[in-house]
Amino acid sequence: MLHAQQFVPRPGSSEAVVGGYAFSATLAIQDITGLATSGVSASHIAKRLEPSTESEAILFALTSEQPLRPVTDLGYRELFDDDLDHTEAWLFVSLPLLEDRQVIEANFTFDSEIAPLPGEPVPTEPWVAALSLLDDLSTRLGRPICQLWVTHSPGDDTPPGVVEAGYTAAFREDQATFEIAGLDSLPALAPAEFAVIEGPGFFSRRKAGPQEVEQFSSLLTAASRDYPRGELIMDTIDWDLARIRDAGARLKDRGGAQLTGLAYVDGVIVGLCEVVRFHADDASVCELGLVYVLPEHRGRGIGAAMLRASLSRAKEVWEDLETAYCSYPADSPAANAIMRGLDAEVVSSTTAWQKR
Incomplete structure (x- = not known):
């Protein structure tokens, strides 16, 4: 069973967590596109996590162990550097604050340590845990609309468990160079x-x-x-x-x-x-x-x-x-x-x- 842990940015906090997520996200998109110029920098993620009047961003890790940790304001165990050794996936959540106040937006990423290579079977458990986390956040925050953005190889693709969890494919965009x-x-x-x-x-x-x-x-x-x-x-x-x-x-x-x-x-x-x-x-x-x-x-x-x-x-x-x-x-x-x-x-x- 995987457990949700929330990263809480603090003044002078370690860069390991943000760097770990940025590396995993970059590896994932480069595996899909085959382009070395694809990806996201840790500095960009750090900026996204800073307070904004337009939206609030929250970074979660899905971990295979459940150590004793302080509990965040949202009620999840806090994520620390030591937890990165047990991280299997990430969920980057954005909460719009001006419009779409009933919406949760999220991006799912496998951690680089367990990310499947192109053509390999996709692990199911991290997806199930991420969908469960979104359900929980939806209830806690009073935001009934969940929108999960998934980047994949060109064409249609259905991740494990999303249809069974009640999701429908609402929109698709293509990325090109x-x-x-x-x-x-x-x-x-x-x-x-x-x-x-x-x-x-x-x-x-x-x-x-x-x-x-x-x-x-x-x-x-x-x-x-x-x-x-x-x-x-x-x-x-x-x-x-x-x-x-x-x-x-x-x-x-x-x-x-x-x-x-x-x-x-x-x-x-x-x-x-x-x-x-x-x-x-x-x-x-x-x-x-x-x-x-x-x-x-x-x-x-x-x-x-x-x-x-x-x-x-x-x-x-x-x-x-x-x-x-x-x-x-x-x-x-x-x-x-x-x-x-x-x-x-x-x-x-x-x-x-x-x-x-």
Whole structure:
């Protein structure tokens, strides 16, 4: 039987626990993608675990022994360095604090010591323990909706026990990589004008034009409402300037830098494209964030041209840039068409399993 132990970050606390989880998560994604540039840094995880007005993150280990330990505020035994020798899996939990206050989001990872190699049988007990922990958290926290995000090899994949525990596959996105040099395959012209600015939206030194802040806030709110999420239960985020600036401050604090591409039609912002790079990551790699065009302006090549303009500018700013990572809804015809045009390679999929 496996037992849930909760990591409690403290000033001056050991880095072994966060490092152990980051190593296991990186090994897992590299086994799936086969790419050395895949993964997550311990510093990024440590930042995620810091207090935030937007969400609370909690790291759990599932261990094979049950030593005497102090009990946390949530009622679980606390996790210490000595417990890492008996850890078989990890559950990284996120609790949204502004919207989706009925939701628990979680990511499951096998510990590196027992992680199955590709093609080997998947151990069942860690999955059963993780699903039991989510049920317990749901009851203790009064959050009846559980969303478990599982990254796996491209295509469909069903982890042990999730269907029996009452979960259904609510959404799937694919992760792909493509070379920046392939941008020439995308159209450069479209019935729109483009600008690429530093920072997330208006978290920058650039002075916004008349009504731009309102237009950009409205665009982000529309993306939150309309972006494909399958059957996932998610509240719409009502974006305003304060929230945009808060998001920019969090990104900067986590060691990230962003460029934002904007598409204008008749002087009005109708689309955006986020390009992000983290200082702790390989300098040749960037990530595509949100790419969104208002529905009434789709089908005219604006999204593809905006993507080309944004990444071309990113290459100018970050001279070492060679490869872009992106995630997109697996069943989106538009996204798949653009990825085919870029000769992108799907390296992994992530399925969101939901129980309510």
